[in-house]
Amino acid sequence: MTEQAGKVIELEMRISVIEKSFDELSDMVTKQWQMIDQLKLKIGTLENQLEGKQDRSEGTADEPPPPHY
Template sequence: MTELADRLEALETRIAFQDHTIDELNATITAQWQQIDILKRKLDTIEQQVRAGVHIADPASEPPPPHY
């Protein structure tokens, strides 16, 4: 009966590790989606500013870099 008990314990241990891994993956995916949402909002804001004609520096008006 100890062989069966050992196999059962091994399966329970394996399931516990799998559950832990699934929880970690879920947390990672949730954090990534939150970051994606933040980045989407920032991109939308920038797009609105560009479409509204918010002044963006003209490269011709920039002074040349020091190595010129």
């Protein structure tokens, strides 16, 4: 094998490793975006629940306390 052919093979091997790393990182980023989207939905749900509770508590502020207080 010539020196030039050996260098080509080495470069091909390096490219193969880089492609594998790129694919793995791409998969990780995709999973992270999916998790971010899920977390955004959960945060939105929690915000809505909190707003609903605040609205209900604001409405009861004008009411007198129950007799057992």
